[in-house]
Amino acid sequence: MTASTPDPLLTAELLERFRARAAGYDDANTFFTEDFAELESAGYLRMLVDTPPGDAGGMGGAAAAQRRLASAAPATALGVNMHLVWTAVAGLLADRGDASLRFVLDDAAQGEIFAFGVSEPGNDAVLFDSLTRVESLPDGGFGFTGTKVFTSLSPVWTRLGIFGKLEGQNGEDVILHAFVPRGTPGVEIVEDWNPLGMRATQSHTTRLSDVRVPAGAVFRRIPAGPNADLLVFGIFAAFESLIASVYLGIADRALDLAALALARRRSHVADRPLADDPVLRNLLAGAAMRRTGAEAELRSVTQDLDARTDVGSQWFARLVTLKTHAVDAAVAATGAALHVGGGSGFSASSEVARLHRDALAGQFHPSTEESARATVATALLGPPST
Numbered sequence: 192m193t194a195s196t197p198d199p200l201l202t203a204e205l206l207e208r209f210r211a212r213a214a215g216y217d218d219a220n221t222f223f224t225e226d227f228a229e230l231e232s233a234g235y236l237r238m239l240v241d242t243p244p245g246d247a248g249g250m251g252g253a254a255a256a257q258r259r260l261a262s263a264a265p266a267t268a269l270g271v272n273m274h275l276v277w278t279a280v281a282g283l284l285a286d287r288g289d290a291s292l293r294f295v296l297d298d299a300a301q302g303e304i305f306a307f308g309v310s311e312p313g314n315d316a317v318l319f320d321s322l323t324r325v326e327s328l329p330d331g332g333f334g335f336t337g338t339k340v341f342t343s344l345s346p347v348w349t350r351l352g353i354f355g356k357l358e359g360q361n362g363e364d365v366i367l368h369a370f371v372p373r374g375t376p377g378v379e380i381v382e383d384w385n386p387l388g389m390r391a392t393q394s395h396t397t398r399l400s401d402v403r404v405p406a407g408a409v410f411r412r413i414p415a416g417p418n419a420d421l422l423v424f425g426i427f428a429a430f431e432s433l434i435a436s437v438y439l440g441i442a443d444r445a446l447d448l449a450a451l452a453l454a455r456r457r458s459h460v461a462d463r464p465l466a467d468d469p470v471l472r473n474l475l476a477g478a479a480m481r482r483t484g485a486e487a488e489l490r491s492v493t494q495d496l497d498a499r500t501d502v503g504s505q506w507f508a509r510l511v512t513l514k515t516h517a518v519d520a521a522v523a524a525t526g527a528a529l530h531v532g533g534g535s536g537f538s539a540s541s542e543v544a545r546l547h548r549d550a551l552a553g554q555f556h557p558s559t560e561e562s563a564r565a566t567v568a569t570a571l572l573g574p575p576s577t
């Protein structure tokens with residue numbers, strides 16, 4: 192399915208309602224409550240349960256749907272992305288013979304909402320280390336204490352995916368992954384979200400204070416440090432490809448708005464539409480070429496994920512490159528749309544200005560530009576010697 196193919200889950204009317212509400216959520220810095228209710232009742236959150244990754248083409252379908260949703264309401268798409276990523280991870284693992292996250296799909300089918308409590312202040316190792324401390328409890332369970340930042344879907348999640356580090360003897364530390372249900376004692380949502388863009392995601396800080404997790408709720412134990420555990424691959428693959436879809440959707444909308452503006456505006460001096468100005472045509476074409484490149488990458492990555500194509504150690508380089516290119520395409524397209532649309536687009540309430548602010552958020556998601564380049568260089572050269 193392409194970005195322009197009708198999607199049974201996202202009707203044109205639904206998308207127009209989302210687009211109409213997006214400015215209000217952004218202005219008031221509030222959660223996309225009405226959009227969320229409509230997506231939930233349309234079955235959008237069960238998308239990867241009903242059409243899983245693999246032969247059914249779940250990754251390709253989810254990527255196309257998220258791209259369309261983001262073209263109408265980027266923050267709504269980024270928010271639900273976190274839930275979709277968990278269901279994609281569960282499906283990717285199941286499709287590769289690992290049923291350990293099957294319960295995520297069952298719970299999502301029952302209406303549970305999954306969120307990502309991964310990011311921690313000052314933890315640039317992301318999945319490979321954790322500043323959240325885990326303690327073993329006498330009953331066999333664990334206590335988690337730490338801070339998670341940027342928790343999208345804070346107002347609505349019912350299952351928060353967290354991880355923390357259990358210090359082992361002889362320096363063999365282990366990262367423990369678990370889901371905690373909403374209402375678990377010690378989980379505190381600190382309502383501090385007031386960013387430049389993607390405001391409706393309401394990605395508040397989450398404090399964990401001795402959060403008790405039964406042994407059975409820990410679904411993965413991975414040695415701390417870089418490793419190629421299938422869970423790490425699954426999170427990376429699902430996260431990078433679905434995040435790329437969101438930013439590609441922003442690029443789509445920005446290019447449409449830019450083309451409309453060029454057709455509408457005229458040069459008084461040259462007595463012709465700005466759409467005939469060769470400099471502006473060139474500018475728009477450059478931005479559109481970036482979108483086309485990222486689109487081709489997204490399609491090939493999601494096809495290979497669904498087909499279980501073995502690209503070996505190239506997977507991580509491909510995934511971080513896709514994410515980087517999609518965010519670059521969104522920033523270039525929104526920048527071009529601002530430029531060709533004239534001064535009215537600079538109004539704080541204009542759609543194109545909001546899209547540009549939303550696009551700027553993309554650089555902060557893993558992998559950042561620096562980390563992506565380090566990954567690609569390592570794929571080519573091996574790790575640095577010092």
Ligand SMILES: Cc1cc2nc3c(=O)[nH]c(=O)nc-3n(C[C@H](O)[C@H](O)[C@H](O)COP(=O)(O)OP(=O)(O)OC[C@H]3O[C@@H](n4cnc5c(N)ncnc54)[C@H](O)[C@@H]3O)c2cc1C
Pocket residue numbers: 269273306307308309310311312313314340341342343344388389392394552553555556557
């Ligand atoms: C719109 C949006 C939604 C997101 N949603 C999610 C999500 O749902 N789940 C998720 O896990 N991640 C999410 N992320 C987080 C994202 O993936 C990054 O991890 C996040 O942007 C932090 O990046 P950073 O480390 O560069 O930020 P930084 O600004 O470096 O750090 C983030 C916070 O940590 C503090 N900090 C930084 N370094 C230190 C230090 N050494 N010691 C103490 N404090 C420090 C900063 O003051 C800041 O408050 C989201 C990001 C965005 C932009």
